Amino acid sequence: MEPIQKDKVQQQLDSYVDQEIYLHLETTNGSYAVLRGERTISVGAFIRNVPLRFERAVIAGHGPYRVGLKMQHGWVYAEGLTDWEPERQEGLLLAGHDEEGRLAVAFQVSRTPFGKEEE
Amino acid sequence: MKPHVLVVYPHPDDETFGPGGTIILHAQAGTPVTYLCGTLGQMGRNMGNPIMANRETLPKLRKLELQQAAKILGISDLRMMGYHDKTVEFEDREVLVKRILDVIEEIQPTVVYTYYPGHAVHPDHEAMAEATVEALSRIPAEQRPVLYCQAISNNRLEALGEPDVSVDITSVAEIKLQAIKAHYTQTAQTAARLEKAYANKDPEIIPWLTVERFYTYRWE
Numbered sequence A: 001m002e003p004i005q006k007d008k009v010q011q012q013l014d015s016y017v018d019q020e021i022y023l024h025l026e027t028t029n030g031s032y033a034v035l036r037g038e039r040t041i042s043v044g045a046f047i048r049n050v051p052l053r054f055e056r057a058v059i060a061g062h063g064p065y066r067v068g069l070k071m072q073h074g075w076v077y078a079e080g081l082t083d084w085e086p087e088r089q090e091g092l093l094l095a096g097h098d099e100e101g102r103l104a105v106a107f108q109v110s111r112t113p114f115g116k117e118e119e
Numbered sequence B: 001m002k003p004h005v006l007v008v009y010p011h012p013d014d015e016t017f018g019p020g021g022t023i024i025l026h027a028q029a030g031t032p033v034t035y036l037c038g039t040l041g042q043m044g045r046n047m048g049n050p051i052m053a054n055r056e057t058l059p060k061l062r063k064l065e066l067q068q069a070a071k072i073l074g075i076s077d078l079r080m081m082g083y084h085d086k087t088v089e090f091e092d093r094e095v096l097v098k099r100i101l102d103v104i105e106e107i108q109p110t111v112v113y114t115y116y117p118g119h120a121v122h123p124d125h126e127a128m129a130e131a132t133v134e135a136l137s138r139i140p141a142e143q144r145p146v147l148y149c150q151a152i153s154n155n156r157l158e159a160l161g162e163p164d165v166s167v168d169i170t171s172v173a174e175i176k177l178q179a180i181k182a183h184y185t186q187t188a189q190t191a192a193r194l195e196k197a198y199a200n201k202d203p204e205i206i207p208w209l210t211v212e213r214f215y216t217y218r219w220e
Helices: A006-015 B022-029 B060-073 B092-109 B125-136 B155-158 B170-182 B184-199 B206-209
Strands: A021-027 A044-052 A055-062 A065-070 A074-079 A093-099 A102-109 B007-011 B033-039 B076-082 B110-117 B146-150 B167-170 B211-216
Touching: A006 A055, A006 A065, A006 A074, A006 A093, A044 B167, A074 A102, B007 B022, B007 B092, B007 B125, B022 B033, B022 B060, B022 B110, B022 B167, B022 B170, B022 B211, B033 B060, B033 B125, B060 B076, B060 B170, B060 B184, B076 B092, B092 B125, B110 B125, B125 B146, B146 B184, B170 B206, B184 B206
Parallel strands: B007 B033, B007 B110, B033 B076, B110 B146
Antiparallel strands: A021 A044, A021 A102, A055 A065, A065 A074, A074 A093, A093 A102, B146 B211, B167 B211
């Protein structure tokens, strides 16, 4: 992945407005976080290939970036985004990596479901 | 009975970091090793250093890494179960148990390795370990293979005491290190540190590459 180019990401976000898209959204501090100390808990959530439609999409900030998708009845939000995949044919892949290069947040939208590469 | 080893873990690299050296020793002794790997570690946080993977390319890369590491360890029969990382505990447990049991009945292992249930930390580890114990519990006691479990919880020593089995892997430490490095996306940073520490005989790191410890599972 490469550092986010804000204007190019905004262009791509705009291209998905008012269409049915598939969302992958996740955040995690790692399943082994519990081993780091008594008061640390492993925290994470992901949703994958949830279809939705949004009417407005904005990338904000100066890095790390935030993204908000405004939907008819609510919002999708992610923060801490640092990198994107500029070469990808279909779908917009954004991620936030910590100081050691580990993924801490991912935000992805695509016109087709994610996961075909797994095979 | 002809010796055959079965290894059951959920993520590519669990087999290397856990019983990697022990697997190499089994393979060097000519024993066939079957590895049932639950997922492709699709949700891993490590993406290589420099970052070379994204959430969508990671499973493909980890599959290649797993195949390479299996070759290095001497695993003769690698079977990927096709579950999605982080979701094993939510799957139909009976189906999972049955799949493991089918393999046990097919290959007739004499020794099985997995995590120690309750001391496996990651929910996928726990689910695979519990299902493995459940599958083995359905084998009549006199035919049941020996089950060796690794515990990685912080409270393992208080709860379980000292592991009763210690395998000296000194002779294959460098091969284990190669297998660790084969899981490149996951170990790019740690492998370099590990290699350096090993070369410098760092007392913190040396045990990692010289001894692997297991609890013989006690059936009630």
